[in-house]
Amino acid sequence: MSGFLDLFRPSTYGKLPLDDGVEWFVKDWLVPNFRPAFRAIQAPVNALLDSIDGFLQAVPFPIFWLVAAILAWRIAGRGVGILTAVSLLLIDMVGIWEETMTTLAMVITAVTFCAVAGVPLGILAARSDRFAGGLRPVLDIMQTIPTFVYLVPIVMLFGVGMVPGVIATIVFALPPVIRLTNLGIRQVQGEMVEAGYAFGATRRQVLIEIEIPLAMRTIMAGLNQTLMLALSMVVIAALIGAGGLGLTVYTGLGRLDVGRAFLGGFGIVLLAIILDRVTQAMGAPTPAQANGWTFRGVARSLLGGGRSQKAEAAAGQ
Amino acid sequence: MQDKIVVKNLYKIFGPDADKAAELAGAGKEKDEVFRETQGVVAVNDISFSVQEQQIFVVMGLSGSGKSTLIRCLNRLIEPTSGQIIIDGADVTAAGPSELREIRRSKMAMVFQHFALLPHRTVLENAAFALKLRGLSKKDRNDKAMRALEAVGLGAWADSLPSQLSGGMQQRVGIARSLAAEPQILLMDEPFSALDPLIRREMQDELIGLQRDFKTTIVFITHDLHEALKLGDQIAVMRDGGFVQVGPPQAIVTDPADDYVRAFVQDVDRARVVTMGSIAEQVEPIVLGRDDLASARRKIAQAPYSALPVLDARGKLKGLLSEGALAEGGRPHLERLVPDEMQTTPEDVSLHDAFSLFAKGEPVAVLDEKGRLAGIVDPQAVFSHLSGGDAPEEEQAEAERPAAPTAPSHDAA
Numbered sequence: 001m002s003g004f005l006d007l008f009r010p011s012t013y014g015k016l017p018l019d020d021g022v023e024w025f026v027k028d029w030l031v032p033n034f035r036p037a038f039r040a041i042q043a044p045v046n047a048l049l050d051s052i053d054g055f056l057q058a059v060p061f062p063i064f065w066l067v068a069a070i071l072a073w074r075i076a077g078r079g080v081g082i083l084t085a086v087s088l089l090l091i092d093m094v095g096i097w098e099e100t101m102t103t104l105a106m107v108i109t110a111v112t113f114c115a116v117a118g119v120p121l122g123i124l125a126a127r128s129d130r131f132a133g134g135l136r137p138v139l140d141i142m143q144t145i146p147t148f149v150y151l152v153p154i155v156m157l158f159g160v161g162m163v164p165g166v167i168a169t170i171v172f173a174l175p176p177v178i179r180l181t182n183l184g185i186r187q188v189q190g191e192m193v194e195a196g197y198a199f200g201a202t203r204r205q206v207l208i209e210i211e212i213p214l215a216m217r218t219i220m221a222g223l224n225q226t227l228m229l230a231l232s233m234v235v236i237a238a239l240i241g242a243g244g245l246g247l248t249v250y251t252g253l254g255r256l257d258v259g260r261a262f263l264g265g266f267g268i269v270l271l272a273i274i275l276d277r278v279t280q281a282m283g284a285p286t287p288a289q290a291n292g293w294t295f296r297g298v299a300r301s302l303l304g305g306g307r308s309q310k311a312e313a314a315a316g317q
Numbered sequence: 318m319q320d321k322i323v324v325k326n327l328y329k330i331f332g333p334d335a336d337k338a339a340e341l342a343g344a345g346k347e348k349d350e351v352f353r354e355t356q357g358v359v360a361v362n363d364i365s366f367s368v369q370e371q372q373i374f375v376v377m378g379l380s381g382s383g384k385s386t387l388i389r390c391l392n393r394l395i396e397p398t399s400g401q402i403i404i405d406g407a408d409v410t411a412a413g414p415s416e417l418r419e420i421r422r423s424k425m426a427m428v429f430q431h432f433a434l435l436p437h438r439t440v441l442e443n444a445a446f447a448l449k450l451r452g453l454s455k456k457d458r459n460d461k462a463m464r465a466l467e468a469v470g471l472g473a474w475a476d477s478l479p480s481q482l483s484g485g486m487q488q489r490v491g492i493a494r495s496l497a498a499e500p501q502i503l504l505m506d507e508p509f510s511a512l513d514p515l516i517r518r519e520m521q522d523e524l525i526g527l528q529r530d531f532k533t534t535i536v537f538i539t540h541d542l543h544e545a546l547k548l549g550d551q552i553a554v555m556r557d558g559g560f561v562q563v564g565p566p567q568a569i570v571t572d573p574a575d576d577y578v579r580a581f582v583q584d585v586d587r588a589r590v591v592t593m594g595s596i597a598e599q600v601e602p603i604v605l606g607r608d609d610l611a612s613a614r615r616k617i618a619q620a621p622y623s624a625l626p627v628l629d630a631r632g633k634l635k636g637l638l639s640e641g642a643l644a645e646g647g648r649p650h651l652e653r654l655v656p657d658e659m660q661t662t663p664e665d666v667s668l669h670d671a672f673s674l675f676a677k678g679e680p681v682a683v684l685d686e687k688g689r690l691a692g693i694v695d696p697q698a699v700f701s702h703l704s705g706g707d708a709p710e711e712e713q714a715e716a717e718r719p720a721a722p723t724a725p726s727h728d729a730a
């Protein structure tokens with residue numbers, strides 16, 4: 001019986017060599033023809049990463065600690081300021097300061113490139129339904145394809161090291177900022193845009209004066225998501241030679257050194273909390289409305305403050 | 318008065334095959350038919366009108382009647398399918414992009430139903446929005462915006478954010494924003510619909526004052542008939558993309574063009590719309606120095622009332638002479654008779670405001686702008702006009718006559 005039904009199975013008659021095709025495409029066509037082009041892409045990433053990493057490593061700990069705590073306090077309130085100060089002390093005390101700074105440099109570099117590429121792409125997508133339609137499957141693929149799958153071609157094209165790690169991070173972390181920029185601009189009330197045009201604004205003025213400011217909170221939410229995704233790529237990027245906290249985790253894993261692996265994870269989590277709180281606060285409209293450390297404020301921060309604050313604003317009208 | 322805005326044969330059709338839909342609509346097909354055949358929605362269907370300088374032209378209609386589309390066609394936020402919009406003799410539909418921006422920045426400003434204020438900008442920055450787009454220096458635009466804010470009574474709130482203001486105040490900012498550029502034309506798209514009734518009435522009164530001060534021509538959209546009657550020098554009733562009737566408020570109420578308008582106006586308090594001038598009846602007055610006792614008696618006998626106004630030789634109203642007073646006799650000369658005091662009122666006063674004058678049950682004299690007698694109103698005529706549509710023929714004849722005297726008196730106001 002099963003022999004009969006196998007007649008209707010395509011694999012009975014042969015195999016479609018998709019794997020060979022992809023192998024040929026990447027190895028024999030993409031790499032030999034475009035390697036120089038990809039190397040050129042690498043240059044600006046490399047330059048930015050080097051300067052940020054160099055700067056962060058050069059700043060003495062007490063100065064960095066003080067500046068970071070004050071910034072966090074001014075931007076996100078006293079609670080986040082204290083949290084930042086304590087976390088940074090802990091990170092240094094457990095002996096992973098240099099690794100943390102390297103990871104921070106990688107994340108800042110990746111997020112910077114994501115913002116520079118993602119915000120304009122999101123604006124274009126908001127302006128043109130056709131462009132948005134074309135972009136959507138690409139973003140879907142970027143978000144769903146397992147990271148390990150594109151690590152191989154990235155290594156072939158860019159080699160190993162920090163920069164390929166950052167490039168893999170950019171590919172992985174880019175979609176949210178594009179999607180949320182698109183969404184944010186599309187959500188700006190029609191009457192607002194109309195008001196802009198009715199008073200004689202050019203397209204550019206409408207974008208700068210109305211659409212971007214009103215979409216800012218959504219765009220910042222996108223950047224926040226991009227940042228979190230970038231942090232989650234740190235360990236995977238270490239597989240292709242990126243250093244920092246990811247490497248600490250990776251070597252701990254390789255040697256079955258639970259303590260070391262935990263240290264790396266500890267650093268990543270603390271860094272993630274600090275960056276998340278601070279960037280979320282940057283998206284809030286005024287310091288007065290930033291979430292405090294009341295029970296409701298914390299709950300709101302944890303459960304995506306954007307919606308509840310928007311509801312409040314709507315109720316206020 | 319000059320025509321500020323002239324609109325000729327304006328069409329706006331949404332849908333895939335606008336040209337064919339326009340052709341069908343032009344051939345007089347119904348909105349539903351056009352939609353069935355072309356999937357095109359006729360939002361504005363062959364509308365022509367003109368607005369005189371410094372008038373308030375109110376477009377009234379229910380939601381879906383196309384009134385919002387119409388007002389957006391005027392500044393081309395929505396591109397009309399065909400037709401002409403002529404402002405000060407220049408065709409707006411032919412303007413290029415930069416020319417159009419210039420018109421929007423300095424000539425035509427707009428006020429929105431939901432205010433459309435920028436939440437991240439202060440009240441002053443919002444009021445200065447149009448001036449900023451025009452490229453004025455910060456000082457210049459803030460000075461002008463401040464003047465506009467003071468005109469709407471919000472000078473003290475310049476540094477607040479819109480979210481700190483109540484709805485009525487937010488719309489004042491919206492009006493200040495539109496006035497700051499000193500436009501000649503204001504387009505107002507249901508500006509007071511989102512406000513509470515009390516605030517709404519206050520804003521309506523204020524708008525009339527602002528219009529007088531800033532000397533703007535206003536196109537005002539509303540779905541509220543009372544608002545239309547209160548503000549409009551001319552009212553257009555809109556339905557299914559077309560104008561059903563255009564006329565001064567009183568004509569809309571007293572002489573509705575069809576059942577649709579009639580259904581609309583049936584609950585209106587006529588006393589607030591009908592003016593004394595419009596129901597005044599012309600009578601032949603008794604003129605001192607020209608009439609003697611006999612001719613005065615004859616005139617009163619022929620008059621519909623038992624009393625007549627008395628004028629002196631120069632045409633000035635002296636008072637009211639009743640049949641009873643004449644009949645008393647004993648006084649041989651007309652001049653010796655002292656006429657009773659007569660209540661007077663200007664032509665543009667509404668019946669509602671004139672009620673107290675009828676307290677004695679005597680006719681009231683209606684005077685024109687120069688203080689001359691235009692006619693008299695008998696208490697009974699007031700009641701027959703308030704009751705409305707009982708005698709359609711008679712009513713129509715009366716409604717046509719008053720249209721002429723009321724329109725200019727509105728301008729004067």
